[in-house]
Amino acid sequence: MPYRSPLSELRFHLDHVAGLSQVAATPRFAEATPDTVGAVLSEAARLCDEVLAPLNRSGDLHPAKLENGVVRTSPGFAEGYRAIAEGGWVGLSADSRWGGAGLPLTVATAVNDMMSGACLALQLNPLLTQGQIEALSRHGSPDLQTFYLPKLTSGDWSGIMALTEPQAGSDVGALTTRAEPDGNGAFRITGEKIFISWADNDFTENVSHAVLARLPGAAPGTKGISLFVVPKYLPNGDGTSGEANALRVLKLEHKMGLHGSPTAVLAYEGAKGWLVGPPHGGMACMFTMMNNARLGVGVQGIGIAEAAFQAALDWATTRRQGGAGAIVEHADVRRMLAQMKADLFAARAIALDCAVALDMAQATSDPAWAARAAVLTPIAKAFGTDVGHEVAQAGIQLHGGMGFIEETGAAQYARDVRVTSIYEGTNGIQALDLVGRKLSDGGEAVGRLLDEVEDAAARARADLPDLAGPVWRAAESLREATDWLLDHPADRGAGAAPYLRAFARVLGGRAHLRAAMAGDGARRRLAAFYARRCLPEVPGLLAQARDGAEAVLAVTPADLSS
């Protein structure tokens, strides 16, 4: 069964759950009229269904290869990429000064959702470029912006991130790549980077590497890191690509999935680069790029969940077992499918809420919106990718023996999505970010968000008591757990992961409530399922979140190996 972009579902989210209308009501995004957005989404859906989805299996069966130092991408990927670039999809939310469409990130998020479901391995390429556009727009010098942004926005060049080193993964402060001034305003970059997604390709004119490195005399740790752009080909004065820069792809990794996306070990051997942002200010630049990418990765999980759910539902409604009808008639199968759909709905709503907050922060400069986005980003990333993993795994399970056979495609979704819980900060790191940095305002931003959830539940109480009550109670217990974590900073790490999950459950509850208020019987029944089958997880999760570090750390490394 071919993937079909969930166009009407996304329209429902934008119109009735995420509230794109408030974004479109700002002068900044006045062009995002319902007609324009509708046309954009329909055109994106056509691209996804007709051009990208047919490439997905090819990427898995014919991984990108390294031949004599040159990356050869999977069959059809070059054509697929050109369709993305020529359609203007890379720069959908980029500034019109650089040739972008200037639409809200919320709309770009819906498009990325569809593209992820169609062909995750290829979609990762423009997603990374979008992160670099964001970073250069915020932190690049006017010269860098004028030179790079039009090429990245058009997709003529792609942009990648080179952060990780063998000894510096989650601990980015441990990196050792060096940057030496060349005396002409540029720098010479030397070091080795690993796990570099789309480090190279054979379909863009040039590849702009965003590289973290240390200037001479830089402080140790994250305070001594600077960001550079390092192009694969050194640009000529006229903007054309000139001679090759001193960097090499040393190898491509053999991965569990996402075979169509080349993941490289890169060597910078005195490669020429240019500073982005102030010296030693690389972390702030990286977080601009990374926060954007974190939301984008959460959306990757959601796109795969959509694709895996479609395939599982198709199987369940056509596969007959047990005499009577299709297996969807069995209660346990129905339960699994309802859970998949309810979780997918919740994860998508959280991601779009996060995108709306980012758009509103940009449109209004109100710091409350930025703080809202900051809280939602780790939840959108971790829950979106967890749901992607869980739905894809449930998809395998629903297919029975066929799920384990590669031809079915269910296994590929599960293998491809697996890395999304890891890259751009593991989901454990997201949880630590949530209970750490994102509570560092004393819980103010979280408190405001929970106020809104409780207000929504209170307003819905008369109409939908069976939904509103559980959502309100879950939000209130999350508030109590938040207060507990605020009072027990040393216990936050041990409770971070279940706290994030409970937070996502509460936000999912609000989203289902909104859907039930605005939607038809189907929305109400799915929301009721969520309230009765998903929200009951919350007390157990919060009991873990508030249990403290003692029982966890009491299990010593020696205990673990005994």
Added chain:
Amino acid sequence: MPYRSPLSELRFHLDHVAGLSQVAATPRFAEATPDTVGAVLSEAARLCDEVLAPLNRSGDLHPAKLENGVVRTSPGFAEGYRAIAEGGWVGLSADSRWGGAGLPLTVATAVNDMMSGACLALQLNPLLTQGQIEALSRHGSPDLQTFYLPKLTSGDWSGIMALTEPQAGSDVGALTTRAEPDGNGAFRITGEKIFISWADNDFTENVSHAVLARLPGAAPGTKGISLFVVPKYLPNGDGTSGEANALRVLKLEHKMGLHGSPTAVLAYEGAKGWLVGPPHGGMACMFTMMNNARLGVGVQGIGIAEAAFQAALDWATTRRQGGAGAIVEHADVRRMLAQMKADLFAARAIALDCAVALDMAQATSDPAWAARAAVLTPIAKAFGTDVGHEVAQAGIQLHGGMGFIEETGAAQYARDVRVTSIYEGTNGIQALDLVGRKLSDGGEAVGRLLDEVEDAAARARADLPDLAGPVWRAAESLREATDWLLDHPADRGAGAAPYLRAFARVLGGRAHLRAAMAGDGARRRLAAFYARRCLPEVPGLLAQARDGAEAVLAVTPADLSS
């Protein structure tokens, strides 16, 4: 880091948790003295660590192949298999009349655990033979037994199961393979079977297929199914293998994992076979084979959980991030490892409890033991394989980016173990078995088991109040949920999966309690972790189990596709 068989951990389980001593106290198993068992386990561990574990990656990288109709197994597998057969491991719990060692299944289960962790793909082969030995021992005619059992027990022949057909998976009653009497006491089998694990190999003299088929005039559904043995080579009168039987391997599947185990589509083209058990009595024979295999598959999950845990722990104690020490020092990483170990312990204890019940049933002929085994089998299968999946996935996560790279090995564990939640009855089918057939005694067997759990908790209350209290309360709420399900038969299917999970959590609680009573501080700390971090899941699970079918079935197929 190479796999190391968990010898002392298994000894602790047998001596202090599962209670092998009560099995050894029966006349039937009097030979299972501590010295004998210790020597057997040590020898098995040597085989696993030195011979089988080194084959694991080879099986993944060099899948079994079909060449001109002949299966070529992965490099080294033939030698590995010979070491298993020559060591007498296939027939470890088989009757000494047929050359078996006659040891308790409990001991064989511990050995299978180690072998699964060492090389799951190869271990599946003798596991299937053990199921066929069991079926023939119980249901075969004296002639069949005399002829087949010595060859299967020695491992000279392997035994496989051919049940599934394209239209008959979980619904075995839909199968259409035909068996026609040949007038000389044998039958001609015609039909196609799919998903046949180890359908063929290039290292045993012969392969005995246990095939489900229909006799002429058989009733429709499961009541018209009979079991046959169909050898790959027709045996000569002297027991040697003669001409090829009329069966063919049509193709091998391209699977997500377990590449070393050939999974075939088989055609029987008038193949000669012999009836096992009475005509139309195939389901009873199948369940003998299958119940044994279900426990065995649960143990496969446990073996993989052990191997994945070892690898993750090694990584976490050597990988440094975040300045200070190894990542095991981070609370969230410690939490994940403690959860992996605590769940592994619980799953292993449940499997060994099930094996003890089967041994006691055999040794005492007390139907209460058989009923106990019947209750524990679906839990051991589903929870063992769920834990295998969860621990292997957590192992990937703990490795960070390295987890997604195939060379690390973490991904292989996750890919290999994935099918164990599906084959021998999906875990959904196990849950339905638990709430259906296994409650068909009015909950008597479950009630007796819960009495024991509560008694154990009550006895431990003085010593370990923080553990005993939560275990007792969880058992009591499980009892209430059981009563509810007994009163609401139409709601059982919709609550089956969370009910099974909650049941496993309660049994895991008893196991940790036993360990804490018998063990050192490390055992007590792990048990405390389990009580504080795993048991809190139970109320949420039981709320789902008791929620009924209404909210689930309210979400219609049309809702799902809207």
